[in-house]
Amino acid sequence: MRRTALTATLTAGALAAAMVGAVPASAINTYNAQPAPERTEVGALIAQWDRDGDPATPDVVDWYCTGTMIDRNTFLTAAHCTTDWPEGVRFYVSLAQDVQGELDAAHAAGLTPAQVAARVGVEGTAHDSPDYPGNSADSHDIAVVEFDDTQAAALAARWSFTPATLPAAGQLDALGSRALDAARWEVMGYGTQEAERGPGGHTHPGGGVRMKAEVGFDALNKTWVRLAMNESRGYGGACYGDSGGPNFVTLDGQRILAATTITGDSPCYATNVVYRLDTDSARGFLDDFVELP
Numbered sequence: 001m002r003r004t005a006l007t008a009t010l011t012a013g014a015l016a017a018a019m020v021g022a023v024p025a026s027a028i029n030t031y032n033a034q035p036a037p038e039r040t041e042v043g044a045l046i047a048q049w050d051r052d053g054d055p056a057t058p059d060v061v062d063w064y065c066t067g068t069m070i071d072r073n074t075f076l077t078a079a080h081c082t083t084d085w086p087e088g089v090r091f092y093v094s095l096a097q098d099v100q101g102e103l104d105a106a107h108a109a110g111l112t113p114a115q116v117a118a119r120v121g122v123e124g125t126a127h128d129s130p131d132y133p134g135n136s137a138d139s140h141d142i143a144v145v146e147f148d149d150t151q152a153a154a155l156a157a158r159w160s161f162t163p164a165t166l167p168a169a170g171q172l173d174a175l176g177s178r179a180l181d182a183a184r185w186e187v188m189g190y191g192t193q194e195a196e197r198g199p200g201g202h203t204h205p206g207g208g209v210r211m212k213a214e215v216g217f218d219a220l221n222k223t224w225v226r227l228a229m230n231e232s233r234g235y236g237g238a239c240y241g242d243s244g245g246p247n248f249v250t251l252d253g254q255r256i257l258a259a260t261t262i263t264g265d266s267p268c269y270a271t272n273v274v275y276r277l278d279t280d281s282a283r284g285f286l287d288d289f290v291e292l293p
Contacts, residue, residue, distance in 0.1 A: 033236040036097075036210045036211055042068050042188045044063040044067075046099070046103075047092075049090075050088055058114070061092075072152050072156065076260065079128040079142055081243055083128055083143075093121050093155070098209050101209075102119075122158065125146050127144050138222070139275065140285070142282055142286075164246060164255075165254065171278045176220075177217070180225075184214065186212055186247070187229075187237060187238045188210065188246050188247075189211065189243075192268075225274050226272075227273075229270060237269070237271075238268065238272045239268035245260065246260060247260065247274045259274035260275050
């Protein structure tokens with residue numbers, strides 16, 4: 001869930017364009033984390049795009065971000081994952097547990113990029129918030145990938161999932177910081193691991209497998225929740241490639257999709273900064289695509 005600029009050298013687990021002053025988020029960290037095969041509503045955003053100057057023949061296909069199905073035909077992610085791509089980019093969604101393994105197998109079979117994308121995911125149409133990139137108070141860093149009826153049927157035929165439950169308007173404010181601190185928070189995604197030091201500096205290995213980790217509540221801001229991912233406190237956390245992915249809070253036994261991963265500290269050790277979904281701005285965007293609680 002970290003932020004990095006989109007360039008022609010993007011690789012799996014790298015994020016698309018970042019919000020100003022922030023670093024996009026990445027993968028779930030190695031510490032205090034577990035695989036999440038049961039969370040089939042959480043998926044990977046795949047992009048098929050061109051890097052050879054001929055947009056008529058997209059020659060790259062890879063996964064870049066995370067997201068969540070919020071109804072049968074709507075995949076929620078971050079706007080920095082779906083903007084600033086070369087002309088002709090096409091977006092696909094996979095709800096597989098090991099999307100990197102499926103991509104590797106498809107590439108090894110000698111398929112074309114278009115064939116790889118179609119084998120691994122289902123194509124949809126991206127819609128970004130018209131107010132993105134916004135500002136530090138409200139980045140409007142929210143987007144969806146919509147599937148028509150045929151695409152939605154193809155998605156359901158390949159993966160069984162129950163859409164995530166969105167929060168009610170102002171639900172986090174109504175609860176307040178004390179109740180949110182007492183609740184269980186979990187982050188999920190396909191991102192890379194925390195930074196490792198090497199001869200060339202920091203690297204972020206791994207990524208491409210759906211993971212989950214408990215995180216801790218730190219602070220509630222106007223459009224953000226700040227979550228702790230310190231290993232010493234028993235928490236895990238998000239990293240590059242986790243952007244757009246879900247941060248769930250369990251309230252009265254119900255798992256609520258409270259926010260999406262947007263940014264954090266660049267080594268992926270301390271903080272996950274997530275975009276609230278119970279605010280007027282987030283709900284104003286989502287209301288065009290899903291039925292809100």
